[in-house]
């Protein structure tokens with residue numbers, strides 16, 4: 001729907017007070033034995049799933065930080081640590097992939113902007129603490 005685009009629409013809610021849960025579970029996934037499962041039946045169910053995904057994201061971000069650290073080894077000057085054109089390419093690729101896999105583009109863009117505004121200072125710090 002319209003909330004998956006790169007610009008979010010401003011739409012006032014059709015009703016402001018709803019009996020919960022409204023709608024029907026919208027997360028469909030294959031469980032271990034291959035049967036189709038849906039989630040969720042409670043806010044606790046939702047938060048348990050989010051906590052699990054956040055843990056996996058942190059592990060991936062840890063791996064990414066290890067490669068960012070490695071990139072520093074190929075930079076000869078501090079000024080060459082930050083590469084704005086490459087930063088833009090990383091965000092643009094994330095936005096394009098988001099469209100491709102049908103995920104909200106606003107989330108992809110904001111997430112990768114946050115990754116870059118934290119990765120560059122991290123890489124600069126690694127550069128600074130490693131005198132040659």
Ligand SMILES: C=C(O[C@@H]1C=C(C(=O)O)C=C[C@H]1O)C(=O)O
Nearest residue numbers: 068071081082083086087090119
């Ligand atoms: C990792 C690099 O260094 C910096 C960090 C980047 C990143 O986290 O993806 C991208 C570009 C650079 O600003 C690189 O040059 O590729």
